Amino acid sequence: MMTDLKAMGERAAAVKLTLQELTTEEKNRALMTAAGFLVDRQEEILRANETDMDTAEQNGMSPGMLDRLKLDGPRIEAMAEGLRQIAALPDCVGECMEEWERPNGLKIRKVRVPLGVIGIIYEARPNVTADAFGLCFKTGNAVILKGGSDALHSNAAIVKVLREALQQSGIPEDVVQLIEDTNRAVTSAFMKLNEWIDVLIPRGSAGLIRHVMENSTIPVIETGTGNCHVYVDRDADLDMAVQIVYNAKTQRIGVCNACESLVVHSAVKEAFLPALKEALAEKQVELRGDERVRQTLKDCTPATPEDYGKEYLDYILSIRTVDSLDEAIAHINRYNTKHSDCIVTENREAAEKFLNLVDASCVYWNASTRFTDGFEFGFGAEIGISTQKLHARGPMGLRELTSYKYKIFGNGQVRG
Numbered sequence: 001m002m003t004d005l006k007a008m009g010e011r012a013a014a015v016k017l018t019l020q021e022l023t024t025e026e027k028n029r030a031l032m033t034a035a036g037f038l039v040d041r042q043e044e045i046l047r048a049n050e051t052d053m054d055t056a057e058q059n060g061m062s063p064g065m066l067d068r069l070k071l072d073g074p075r076i077e078a079m080a081e082g083l084r085q086i087a088a089l090p091d092c093v094g095e096c097m098e099e100w101e102r103p104n105g106l107k108i109r110k111v112r113v114p115l116g117v118i119g120i121i122y123e124a125r126p127n128v129t130a131d132a133f134g135l136c137f138k139t140g141n142a143v144i145l146k147g148g149s150d151a152l153h154s155n156a157a158i159v160k161v162l163r164e165a166l167q168q169s170g171i172p173e174d175v176v177q178l179i180e181d182t183n184r185a186v187t188s189a190f191m192k193l194n195e196w197i198d199v200l201i202p203r204g205s206a207g208l209i210r211h212v213m214e215n216s217t218i219p220v221i222e223t224g225t226g227n228c229h230v231y232v233d234r235d236a237d238l239d240m241a242v243q244i245v246y247n248a249k250t251q252r253i254g255v256c257n258a259c260e261s262l263v264v265h266s267a268v269k270e271a272f273l274p275a276l277k278e279a280l281a282e283k284q285v286e287l288r289g290d291e292r293v294r295q296t297l298k299d300c301t302p303a304t305p306e307d308y309g310k311e312y313l314d315y316i317l318s319i320r321t322v323d324s325l326d327e328a329i330a331h332i333n334r335y336n337t338k339h340s341d342c343i344v345t346e347n348r349e350a351a352e353k354f355l356n357l358v359d360a361s362c363v364y365w366n367a368s369t370r371f372t373d374g375f376e377f378g379f380g381a382e383i384g385i386s387t388q389k390l391h392a393r394g395p396m397g398l399r400e401l402t403s404y405k406y407k408i409f410g411n412g413q414v415r416g
Contacts, residue, residue, distance in 0.1 A: 013117055018172055033169050075127060089398060115403055122148065125151065126147070155178055197218050203223050228260055232265060235350060245262060247370060249285060260311055263322055264321055266292065303319065339385060343364070362394050379395055379397030
């Protein structure tokens with residue numbers, strides 16, 4: 001086990017310099033080739049995904065997680081389009097971030113560089129495989145992937161196609177590798193490969209992310225779970241609010257940017273909640289509310305404090321009543337996961353206060369939280385949504401997968 005992991009790390013470290021020497025044009029051609037391979041070989045990928053889906057259904061996987069696992073023609077096309085968009089984006093590697101000259105004549109330039117070798121541990125999201133490859137490849141990083149057992153066949157099929165596309169492009173296949181051993185001990189050992197891996201990124205459940213944060217000897221970029229809130233203010237356009245909550249809750253339930261918690265100002269709850277309940281009934285969403293919510297919606301399930309902090313990934317929505325904007329902000333900051341939160345209001349002053357004081361990587365005014373996504377932000381794809389505050393925050397695109405170095409140019413200066 002350890003020998004195999006060590007060999008993977010050594011291969012990744014060996015190819016990273018070759019990868020960093022590729023021109024932008026060479027990287028873009030390879031990305032376009034990989035996109036074409038994904039579409040042309042989709043039947044092979046879909047057959048592998050069917051195997052994973054059958055096993056997951058037999059094991060009683062929840063609808064939200066099944067949705068994350070499922071691939072179809074449009075989703076494979078979306079994966080390919082993500083690679084095309086990454087190819088079309090400017091190459092940030094080598095970009096001069098700042099430059100200046102010192103009084104002694106030294107010229108200092110701050111330049112964007114790859115991180116090196118990136119390890120990614122993720123669960124039940126086979127589209128992550130292609131996104132991770134594309135973003136890491138464009139930024140000159142080799143990547144070692146460790147997907148969950150639920151998506152093993154899907155991930156293996158996708159990586160096989162990507163490696164063959166690289167081979168056709170004359171690029172070492174080992175710039176992307178997949179760990180196929182599902183033993184938990186392998187995952188634990190993977191998190192200790194700090195000799196070869198520069199950064200580790202976990203994507204998945206709160207338990208997975210916490211385990212990686214607590215056990216990795218490799219620097220970790222934390223990607224958070226999504227207990228996303230929508231706050232309907234006293235000055236909200238209620239028709240707009242219904243549309244936003246409906247979209248944020250039901251458009252896809254198994255994603256981290258779905259709305260899980262609703263906060264409603266007491267001044268509008270009587271007018272708003274029945275209209276929302278009628279809209280959500282189409283998707284049979286279970287509502288769990290506080291006492292004042294249940295006074296308005298008689299058949300609403302009582303909410304517990306645990307409900308307010310839960311990422312359901314299901315057709316369930318918690319609802320809390322507040323009497324002020326300050327109370328709403330305090331509630332959200334207590335229970336959110338620092339992912340994405342929204343205010344619906346026509347009051348600019350209230351919106352600005354919300355946007356300034358809510359502690360989240362993405363804060364919205366009159367828009368669905370479902371837009372927290374690298375594709376929607378114009379990044380082409382994303383490696384994850386970072387909820388931490390060091391190095392990267394929010395959807396992580398190309399620039400978030402780079403570091404920087406200082407290049408200093410002299411003409412014989414020595415320090416006295």
